[in-house]
Amino acid sequence: xxxxxxxxxxxxxxxxxxxxxxxxxxxxxxxxxxxxxxxxxxxxxxxxxxxxxxxxxxxxxxxxxxxxxxxxxxxxxxxxxxxxxxxxxxxxxxxxxxxxxxxxxxxxxxxxxxxxxxxxxxxxxxxxxxxxxxxxxxxxxxxxxxxxxxxxxxxxxxxxxxxxxxxxxxxxxxxxxxxxxxxxxxxxxxxxxxxxxxxxxxxxxxxxxxxxxxxxxxxxxxxxxxxxxxxxxxxxxxxxxxxxxxxxxxxxxxxxxxxxxxxxxxxxxxxxxxxxxxxxxxxxxxxxxxxxxxxxxxxxxxxxxxxxxxxxxxxxxxxxxxxxxxxxxxxxxxxxxxxxxxxxxxxxxxxxxxxxxxxxxxxxxxxxxxxxxxxxxxxxxxxxxxxxxxxxxxxxxxxxxxxxxxxxxxxxxxxxxxxxxxxxxxxxxxxxxxxxxxxxxxxxxxxxxxxxxxxxxxxxxxxxxxxxxxxxxxxxxxxxxxxx
Amino acid sequence: xxxxxxxxxxxxxxxxxxxxxxxxxxxxxxxxxxxxxxxxxxxxxxxxxxxxxxxxxxxxxxxxxxxxxxxxxxxxxxxxxxxxxxxxxxxxxxxxxxxxxxxxxxxxxxxxxxxxxxxxxxxxxxxxxxxxxxxxxxxxxxxxxxxxxxxxxxxxxxxxxxxxxxxxxxxxxxxxxxxxxxxxxxxxxxxxxxxxxxxxxxxxxxxxxxxxxxxxxxxxxxxxxxxxxxxxxxxxxxxxxxxxxxxxxxxxxxxxxxxxxxxxxxxxxxxxxxxxxxxxxxxxxxxxxxxxxxxxxxxxxxxxxxxxxxxxxxxxxxxxxxxxxxxxxxxxxxxxxxxxxxxxxxxxxxxxxxxxxxxxxxxxxxxxxxxxxxxxxxxxxxxxxxxxxxxxxxxxxxxxxxxxxxxxxxxxxxxxxxxxxxxxxxxxxxxxxxxxxxxxxxxxxxxxxxxxxxxxxxxxxxxxxxxxxxxxxxxxxxxxxxxxxx
Numbered sequence: 023x024x025x026x027x028x029x030x031x032x033x034x035x036x037x038x039x040x041x042x043x044x045x046x047x048x049x050x051x052x053x054x055x056x057x058x059x060x061x062x063x064x065x066x067x068x069x070x071x072x073x074x075x076x077x078x079x080x081x082x083x084x085x086x087x088x089x090x091x092x093x094x095x096x097x098x099x100x101x102x103x104x105x106x107x108x109x110x111x112x113x114x115x116x117x118x119x120x121x122x123x124x125x126x127x128x129x130x131x132x133x134x135x136x137x138x139x140x141x142x143x144x145x146x147x148x149x150x151x152x153x154x155x156x157x158x159x160x161x162x163x164x165x166x167x168x169x170x171x172x173x174x175x176x177x178x179x180x181x182x183x184x185x186x187x188x189x190x191x192x193x194x195x196x197x198x199x200x201x202x203x204x205x206x207x208x209x210x211x212x213x214x215x216x217x218x219x220x221x222x223x224x225x226x227x228x229x230x231x232x233x234x235x236x237x238x239x240x241x242x243x244x245x246x247x248x249x250x251x252x253x254x255x256x257x258x259x260x261x262x263x264x265x266x267x268x269x270x271x272x273x274x275x276x277x278x279x280x281x282x283x284x285x286x287x288x289x290x291x292x293x294x295x296x297x298x299x300x301x302x303x304x305x306x307x308x309x310x311x312x313x314x315x316x317x318x319x320x321x322x323x324x325x326x327x328x329x330x331x332x333x334x335x336x337x338x339x340x341x342x343x344x345x346x347x348x349x350x351x352x353x354x355x356x357x358x359x360x361x362x363x364x365x366x367x368x369x370x371x372x373x374x375x376x377x378x379x380x381x382x383x384x385x386x387x388x389x390x391x392x393x394x395x396x397x398x399x400x401x402x403x404x405x406x407x408x409x410x411x412x413x414x415x416x417x418x419x420x421x422x423x424x425x426x427x428x429x430x431x432x433x434x435x436x437x438x439x440x441x442x443x444x445x446x447x448x449x450x451x452x453x454x455x456x457x458x459x460x461x462x463x464x465x466x467x468x469x470x471x472x473x474x475x476x477x478x479x480x481x482x483x484x485x486x487x488x489x490x491x492x493x494x495x496x497x498x499x500x501x502x503x504x505x506x
Numbered sequence: 507x508x509x510x511x512x513x514x515x516x517x518x519x520x521x522x523x524x525x526x527x528x529x530x531x532x533x534x535x536x537x538x539x540x541x542x543x544x545x546x547x548x549x550x551x552x553x554x555x556x557x558x559x560x561x562x563x564x565x566x567x568x569x570x571x572x573x574x575x576x577x578x579x580x581x582x583x584x585x586x587x588x589x590x591x592x593x594x595x596x597x598x599x600x601x602x603x604x605x606x607x608x609x610x611x612x613x614x615x616x617x618x619x620x621x622x623x624x625x626x627x628x629x630x631x632x633x634x635x636x637x638x639x640x641x642x643x644x645x646x647x648x649x650x651x652x653x654x655x656x657x658x659x660x661x662x663x664x665x666x667x668x669x670x671x672x673x674x675x676x677x678x679x680x681x682x683x684x685x686x687x688x689x690x691x692x693x694x695x696x697x698x699x700x701x702x703x704x705x706x707x708x709x710x711x712x713x714x715x716x717x718x719x720x721x722x723x724x725x726x727x728x729x730x731x732x733x734x735x736x737x738x739x740x741x742x743x744x745x746x747x748x749x750x751x752x753x754x755x756x757x758x759x760x761x762x763x764x765x766x767x768x769x770x771x772x773x774x775x776x777x778x779x780x781x782x783x784x785x786x787x788x789x790x791x792x793x794x795x796x797x798x799x800x801x802x803x804x805x806x807x808x809x810x811x812x813x814x815x816x817x818x819x820x821x822x823x824x825x826x827x828x829x830x831x832x833x834x835x836x837x838x839x840x841x842x843x844x845x846x847x848x849x850x851x852x853x854x855x856x857x858x859x860x861x862x863x864x865x866x867x868x869x870x871x872x873x874x875x876x877x878x879x880x881x882x883x884x885x886x887x888x889x890x891x892x893x894x895x896x897x898x899x900x901x902x903x904x905x906x907x908x909x910x911x912x913x914x915x916x917x918x919x920x921x922x923x924x925x926x927x928x929x930x931x932x933x934x935x936x937x938x939x940x941x942x943x944x945x946x947x948x949x950x951x952x953x954x955x956x957x958x959x960x961x962x963x964x965x966x967x968x969x970x971x972x973x974x975x976x977x978x979x980x981x982x983x984x985x986x987x988x989x990x991x992x
């Protein structure tokens with residue numbers, strides 16, 4: 023039987039506010055346990071929450087970026103359950119009236135196809151603390167630094183049909199929130215994590231199959247792997263005559279599998295009700311207009327512009343607009359060198375390769391966009407050839423000079439285009455290589471083209487790479503053919 | 507000197523006739539003498555009180571004193587006080603020293619008041635008789651076999667017995683007004699949002715409100731001046747200017763339109779109480795007010811709605827008492843669930859557990875709409891009843907409680923206890939202010955007249971109550987207990 027996969031994602035994005043969603047305590051990552059938890063975060067008797075306006079603004083910005091309806095009135099609810107790292111015994115969230123209503127995100131896959139993924143809603147909530155099970159001799163330690171950190175939970179419709187689409191959607195969300203600057207998007211530190219709802223159904227069937235929810239998947243790769251495993255598990259189960267049960271599962275990246283955490287019967291009754299300590303959030307048009315006017319150019323718009331105005335391929339445009347840092351870097355290289363295609367090649371080629379090798383993000387690149395732009399410019403104006411350019415790039419990477427020109431100067435990499443000088447070097451190479459010249463002359467005419475490579479190499483070597491390779495090639499051919 | 511009202515004491519402090527230290531020592535001594543009999547205090551903070559008194563006397567000598575500088579006060583043990591036990595009348599918090607002051611406590615400290623101690627109360631403010639306290643019942647100074655009312659029973663008894671010039675209480679369904687009525691003092695529940703709730707241990711967040719309990723309306727006006735105002739730490743506190751509540755105390759009442767809700771004079775009302783209340787109303791007529799009957803048609807839904815909304819909020823508010831970070835923790839828990847279950851079973855008394863169960867049930871999946879959603883609709887109707895009534899009249903008057911103080915141990919059935927609050931509870935659901943003033947006696951047990959106004963009409967209520975107290979002397983009567991132990 024042909025099966026179809028149906029996927030919906032709940033993405034939790036940690037908002038980059040300075041302080042917590044309901045208290046003045048700092049949200050900085052990595053502090054000493056419990057050093058960033060004030061009376062409100064500790065849930066001491068008598069304390070009350072006060073909503074952080076910055077968190078509201080960030081949620082609205084996200085909503086505007088995904089063309090969503092922004093709720094004129096949204097309400098915080100209490101989600102009641104007991105857990106040691108949940109200090110109040112309830113999480114303040116938005117169940118019935120979320121701040122961001124239906125919207126949509128466009129994703130582009132490797133094969134250049136685009137899909138629209140609908141967003142059901144996005145709501146604000148507070149994070150819980152962390153339970154630490156190691157180092158406490160059979161007891162559990164509680165760190166409440168994270169308690170009260172603002173989260174935006176973005177809930178998609180079940181619109182994805184493959185693990186690739188799910189990963190692309192997650193990347194699109196990542197790119198939107200980092201473009202907006204409302205999250206650092208750091209998945210390793212938990213700034214973005216997601217719950218994946220997966221079900222399968224026979225192709226052509228309209229009704230959804232029973233879904234399993236995979237909790238807390240925290241990388242793009244894990245999302246794909248968790249879905250791949252889960253889809254296979256469900257199909258096998260059904261084909262063996264079994265039934266998928268609605269349950270919460272956990273992805274174990276070590277074993278590359280998902281495991282059951284709890285079934286629907288064991289699920290909590292969270293007893294949601296409106297939080298009486300917080301007023302409804304009422305937003306007026308002027309506030310929304312103000313935030314709209316502050317929105318930066320978003321990934322989809324950039325991608326479009328890179329294709330239309332700069333003539334880049336869909337693939338290049340998509341890669342270069344994927345993150346705000348990448349896009350801004352590329353745009354600066356382009357501004358300095360003036361050639362979009364070359365700028366794109368260098369950013370995606372030499373630069374990305376070097377960054378990947380050293381596991382650096384583009385924001386931490388040792389070569390600035392301005393430096394790279396100037397380097398590309400020197401290739402374009404024939405000051406250096408491609409080979410020398412790579413050497414200049416390495417020089418910039420290792421801090422051997424502050425600009426491409428300085429390195430070209432210091433290393434003497436300026437391209438030799440003086441015909442007389444090149445001819446002199448060619449004559450010398452021909453004189454020094456009688457055996458190869460004889461071979462060349464004896465060869466079938468159609469094989470000579472390949473054999474000329476040896477002479478080009480020798481001349482380039484003699485010029486220490488500075489000779490213009492096209493010129494060398496032409497002149498060599500003339501001179502060798504004259505010997506026939 | 508314990509016979510004086512707060513206003514008289516303030517004058518004596520101001521003129522130098524009395525020092526705060528003399529005054530504080532006097533009240534501390536009275537608390538010591540009668541404390542065991544009345545059981546109105548959970549903690550007495552003598553050392554701190556004397557320090558505060560000395561600081562107040564110095565401030566007065568320097569000329570930086572305000573009206574309340576050096577004034578001794580007692581705080582219901584629901585207000586968080588830095589470094590001092592804040593038990594909320596519960597075993598759960600018997601070991602809890604708050605690391606901060608409630609906003610109201612902070613404001614009163616800034617005004618220079620002296621804290622004598624923390625008063626007894628029904629556990630987590632759940633009760634109408636002060637019998638649910640972990641620290642034992644409080645006795646009514648007018649009759650030691652009677653309850654003082656609740657939940658602010660300790661505050662009411664302490665003021666009535668002359669153990670403090672005034673005290674703070676909180677009122678979620680009548681917890682200031684009913685004990686004020688039972689103990690023959692004046693107690694004001696302000697409009698919801700008028701006084702910050704920050705640092706007041708929450709019972710039902712959408713209903714809780716702190717207010718003054720004292721000998722007279724004028725005393726309450728002075729205290730409210732210091733307590734009221736917007737607080738950036740409480741989102742539900744209202745950003746609205748605070749008038750000087752003493753300025754309008756003497757406005758004449760001629761032309762005042764009084765409404766008597768017929769639902770407040772129906773079945774269940776003790777005829778003697780009704781008689782006292784109607785006599786009080788006639789005093790206002792003699793002051794130039796007009797009286798008419800009005801109707802609050804949804805009154806009989808108030809208790810059911812309250813007992814859905816308040817326990818629902820309480821069940822959630824009290825979840826933080828889980829034995830993990832503060833408060834009571836059971837010995838040797840075998841695992842996490844055991845820790846939760848036993849800590850809470852041991853830490854909470856019966857009435858608190860009952861309300862947590864009710865609230866947990868009404869919020870459960872499948873019951874939420876039938877209970878909580880419906881109760882919220884009823885709440886809106888009740889509020890509308892009041893708003894409609896205030897289209898026609900300026901204030902509403904009626905009894906604060908259907909009977910005078912009942913005997914200790916008399917109400918064994920929780921529902922009969924809940925019905926005690928029939929005249930006070932709707933006021934909290936509507937968020938409007940109300941005041942109870944002494945208006946007579948039935949068998950030497952005080953009767954309270956309740957006066958209600960529209961949102962933020964505190965100045966008017968205090969004015970109306972003050973004018974009554976200029977004409978009558980019910981509020982100046984003292985129980986024998988206060989005289990004997992003097």
